[in-house]
Amino acid sequence: MEFDKYTLHFKLDQILKVHNISVLKLSNEIGHRRTTIMELVHNTNMDKKKISAELIMKLCLYFEVSPNDLFEIRLKK
Secondary structure (H helix, E strand, O other): OOHHHEEEEEOHHHHHHHHOOOHHHHHHHHOOOHHHHHHHHOOOOOOOOOOOHHHHHHHHHHHOOOHHHHEEEEEOO
């Protein structure tokens, strides 16, 4: 399998829309940097990004979702 054809896509943009929550509000409520959250919303440099287990846990608890709900694998464009 050619793994370099794929990328991990963070679905935070969709989740924020569903819950009608802004990046700023989320940042304030979970105590995480707004710039990091913006990068995840826009999937900036996902091939090199390291997302802490703590941030994933906070997002899962805040939105009442599992880690599987936060990510999907997509073909690179």
